[in-house]
Amino acid sequence: xxxxxxxxxxxxxxxxxNAVLKGVDLSIYAGEISTIIxxxxxxxxxxxxxxxxxxxPDSGQIFFDNVALDRMSGVQRKAMKITCSYMFQGTALFxxxxxxxxxxxPLREHRKYPAKEIRSRVREKMAQLxxxxxxxxxxxxxxxxxxxxxxxxxxxxTEPRVVxxxxxxxxxxxxxxxxxxQMIVDYQKQxxxxxxxxxxEIPDVxxxxxxxxxxxxxxxxxxxxxxxxxxxxxxxxxxxxDSAARANGLCPESGKRNGGSDATR
Amino acid sequence: MRSTNASSPWLNPLPMIQTMGRKTIEFxxxxxxxxxxxxxxxxxxxxxxWQWEKILAQVYFIGSxxxxxxxxxxxxTGMVLGLQGYYTLVKFGSEGLLGAAVALSLIREMGPxxxxxxxxARAGSAMAAEIGIMRISExxxxxxxxxxxxxxxxxxxxxxxAIISFPLLTAMFDVIGILGGYATGSLLLGLKTGTYFGRVExxxxxxxxxxxFLKSLCFAVLVTTLCCYEGYYTHLREDGFGAKGVGMAxxxxxxxxxxxxxxxxYVLTSFLL
Numbered sequence: 001x002x003x004x005x006x007x008x009x010x011x012x013x014x015x016x017x018n019a020v021l022k023g024v025d026l027s028i029y030a031g032e033i034s035t036i037i038x039x040x041x042x043x044x045x046x047x048x049x050x051x052x053x054x055x056x057p058d059s060g061q062i063f064f065d066n067v068a069l070d071r072m073s074g075v076q077r078k079a080m081k082i083t084c085s086y087m088f089q090g091t092a093l094f095x096x097x098x099x100x101x102x103x104x105x106p107l108r109e110h111r112k113y114p115a116k117e118i119r120s121r122v123r124e125k126m127a128q129l130x131x132x133x134x135x136x137x138x139x140x141x142x143x144x145x146x147x148x149x150x151x152x153x154x155x156x157x158t159e160p161r162v163v164x165x166x167x168x169x170x171x172x173x174x175x176x177x178x179x180x181x182q183m184i185v186d187y188q189k190q191x192x193x194x195x196x197x198x199x200x201e202i203p204d205v206x207x208x209x210x211x212x213x214x215x216x217x218x219x220x221x222x223x224x225x226x227x228x229x230x231x232x233x234x235x236x237x238x239x240x241x242d243s244a245a246r247a248n249g250l251c252p253e254s255g256k257r258n259g260g261s262d263a264t265r
Numbered sequence: 266m267r268s269t270n271a272s273s274p275w276l277n278p279l280p281m282i283q284t285m286g287r288k289t290i291e292f293x294x295x296x297x298x299x300x301x302x303x304x305x306x307x308x309x310x311x312x313x314x315w316q317w318e319k320i321l322a323q324v325y326f327i328g329s330x331x332x333x334x335x336x337x338x339x340x341x342t343g344m345v346l347g348l349q350g351y352y353t354l355v356k357f358g359s360e361g362l363l364g365a366a367v368a369l370s371l372i373r374e375m376g377p378x379x380x381x382x383x384x385x386a387r388a389g390s391a392m393a394a395e396i397g398i399m400r401i402s403e404x405x406x407x408x409x410x411x412x413x414x415x416x417x418x419x420x421x422x423x424x425x426x427a428i429i430s431f432p433l434l435t436a437m438f439d440v441i442g443i444l445g446g447y448a449t450g451s452l453l454l455g456l457k458t459g460t461y462f463g464r465v466e467x468x469x470x471x472x473x474x475x476x477x478f479l480k481s482l483c484f485a486v487l488v489t490t491l492c493c494y495e496g497y498y499t500h501l502r503e504d505g506f507g508a509k510g511v512g513m514a515x516x517x518x519x520x521x522x523x524x525x526x527x528x529x530x531y532v533l534t535s536f537l538l
Binding site for chain 2: 049052053054078081082084085086088090092093094095096105106109110111158
């Protein structure tokens with residue numbers, strides 16, 4: 001197996017007395033879609049924020065391309081940040097800027113392209129995400145689902161090597177959710193980026209991810225292929241998957257809908 | 266029966282000393298953070314690529330949009346000075362010195378200080394609130410993930426704009442204030458126009474103007490740094506989170522900036538005299 005692109009080694013993180021990560025060991029491989037699942041409030045977003053450097057571990061190390069984040073020089077860290085992109089759970093769109101300005105911001109600030117090129121890239125990305133025509137709207141004028149797609153456009157506009165998606169499809173209707181998942185898969189195939197996704201969309205994420213990791217009580221209790229997690233007998237994994245299956249109207253274990261039709265594609 | 270109160274700070278001073286020590290360390294840490302914030306913002310004023318467009322937008326917000334309120338306060342401050350000065354000086358038969366009294370009061374002290382206080386109220390509070398909301402809604406985190414330096418993006422243009430705007434607004438305040446003094450002293454109370462402006466011309470020297478200019482520059486840096494700092498570090502507050510935290514940050518920004526302007530005015534005056 002190839003060496004991991006991103007690796008967590010015994011990472012601990014606490015906020016005051018609240019220990020969120022209690023020794024996380026996790027490997028993310030290049031060119032794959034890896035999804036982190038787990039109960040709400042268990043620390044999945046905290047885990048993701050460690051990768052991009054928004055949070056630093058209390059102890060343990062995180063390696064990016066075999067270089068520890070805390071030992072990176074300023075230049076290395078800058079190079080790493082340029083290759084990564086992050087889509088926030090709450091979208092984190094700039095509410096005083098229009099949709100166009102939001103998506104164009106990373107390109108404008110880094111002055112890599114002339115204004116004409118930036119305009120054509122933003123328009124292309126907006127068309128791909130089905131949000132053309134709202135260039136001059138402000139985020140507060142948009143629905144939750146549209147905001148998500150604008151945030152996704154902003155995350156993908158720089159054509160990053162690693163994209164971190166924090167619950168990218170929460171709040172989307174089933175059609176747009178499937179479209180967003182399909183887009184992630186298509187883009188991942190087209191550009192070959194590494195996607196790390198936090199999601200509750202089970203079983204949907206099993207169809208688009210190459211690798212699943214489950215965070216529970218501050219530790220990664222499972223990491224492996226999607227088929228492996230579905231047959232895992234770990235009690236916490238089982239409980240989580242069965243609950244998700246019940247919530248989706250599927251028969252636990254079999255992954256079939258209660259009516260008997262096959263839910264898996 | 267005599268009872269001893271073990272919790273009295275006089276019998277057991279250790280907790281009180283610990284609290285004082287902790288507060289002192291927190292205060293020094295805060296000063297250090299403010300200093301680093303100011304230096305980082307100042308350095309990024311000159312880092313490539315230049316942020317002229319953002320600085321101009323902030324000049325419009327801090328400077329241009331403050332013109333009306335500065336003009337209004339300048340006029341009424343000068344008019345009050347004219348009235349009070351005239352009735353005080355006339356007792357000593359020195360009403361001819363009214364122009365000098367109004368001009369020197371405004372140029373040396375009241376112009377820079379009142380301009381700074383008005384800009385704190387109008388633009389400083391808005392800076393703290395805007396940056397504070399960006400902090401709590403993860404917009405500042407989003408900047409970091411895009412490799413956009415948040416201090417450079419948010420603070421440096423405001424600092425540059427304040428350095429340009431404060432002296433200009435102060436100059437405007439001074440001129441309108443002198444005209445306000447003329448309106449009450451000469452037009453209302455009958456002092457000769459030539460006497461009023463002759464005294465203004467003969468009493469004001471370059472040192473007074475440059476002192477006021479230096480004060481306005483210092484106030485620009487202090488006010489912008491403190492207001493932006495309070496917004497930027499809203500999430501570190503222990504007395505309020507979310508919208509309440511932003512409200513508290515805005516209040517702190519206005520109160521601290523206003524007090525610091527008055528303290529700095531005293532310190533600068535003592536050096537300039």
